Amino acid sequence: MTSDVTGHPATTDPPRRAGRNLPAAVGIGLGLGAAVVASLFIRPEAFVVFATVAVLYGSVEVVRAFRSRHLRVPVLPPVVGTLAMLPGAYLGGGETLLVAYVLTVFAVLAHRLLGDGGDHGSPVPVPAVRDVAGGLFVVSYVPLLAGFAMLMLAASDGPWRVLVFVLLVVASDVGGYATGVLWGRHPMAPSVSPKKSWEGTAGSLVVGAVTGAIALPLALDGSWWGGALLGLVTVVVAVLGDLSESMLKRDLGIKDMGTLLPGHGGVMDRLDSLLPAAPVVHLLLLVLVGS
Numbered sequence: 001m002t003s004d005v006t007g008h009p010a011t012t013d014p015p016r017r018a019g020r021n022l023p024a025a026v027g028i029g030l031g032l033g034a035a036v037v038a039s040l041f042i043r044p045e046a047f048v049v050f051a052t053v054a055v056l057y058g059s060v061e062v063v064r065a066f067r068s069r070h071l072r073v074p075v076l077p078p079v080v081g082t083l084a085m086l087p088g089a090y091l092g093g094g095e096t097l098l099v100a101y102v103l104t105v106f107a108v109l110a111h112r113l114l115g116d117g118g119d120h121g122s123p124v125p126v127p128a129v130r131d132v133a134g135g136l137f138v139v140s141y142v143p144l145l146a147g148f149a150m151l152m153l154a155a156s157d158g159p160w161r162v163l164v165f166v167l168l169v170v171a172s173d174v175g176g177y178a179t180g181v182l183w184g185r186h187p188m189a190p191s192v193s194p195k196k197s198w199e200g201t202a203g204s205l206v207v208g209a210v211t212g213a214i215a216l217p218l219a220l221d222g223s224w225w226g227g228a229l230l231g232l233v234t235v236v237v238a239v240l241g242d243l244s245e246s247m248l249k250r251d252l253g254i255k256d257m258g259t260l261l262p263g264h265g266g267v268m269d270r271l272d273s274l275l276p277a278a279p280v281v282h283l284l285l286l287v288l289v290g291s
Helices: 022-042 044-067 076-092 094-114 128-153 158-183 198-220 224-252 274-288
Strands: 187-189 193-197
Touching: 022 044, 022 158, 044 076, 044 128, 044 158, 044 224, 076 094, 076 128, 094 128, 128 158, 128 274, 158 193, 158 198, 158 224, 158 274, 187 198, 187 224, 193 198, 193 224, 198 224, 224 274
Parallel strands: none
Antiparallel strands: 187 193
């Protein structure tokens, strides 16, 4: 999620503000949550479309952010790759996801090879490796990781798997936000995300474990201890994903990846914790409740 939702900087006075438009953030969050639940249980294919659109927009946001730092990251291969990877993973499984990803990687390389070289008349050539690395990062970070959510959805109890996955990441976000605002005193990574505290992370772990212990037995007939373990692991990965995007934004010199969602930032500021958690939750659910 966004870089300020799981803690608060260390101060001598209790923190009072979250640094965001809280009413707008809550309203947008509830609206997105309702859209996710409705699309999952009314018709799962609608969730595929919803997720694909979100990942498309998030990919474009990352490309724009890289281009603001003069990297000629291509936009067409990530877009086409997203359209192939997410529906492909849902319809064809992991093999289709892998094939679509490999083809997208080659498309990134071909786009840079057949392009104009990125020099634009500059006397100093622009190294192709930077542009290619940026393109590979986009397709690996956004549509590939999102494809694991589609693999979850394709299971016989897929909507419930995805719901548990989303609930755990939201629990990490909400638990960290509330605990950090109320008791956050010790910054976790001040050079990367000054508002993230150890107290907030502890709150994320507690709320995530409790949510998992309740959600897994109710939704997927799993054990409570398996749900608690799933919640703890999901929180760890979600927090690391949040910090990773914060580090990326700091390096790029931007506050948010976009401005589409009032109170949240861009679409990628909502996906930053979900994306790295998707493959982890998918694999753990295969172990804990089977396929």
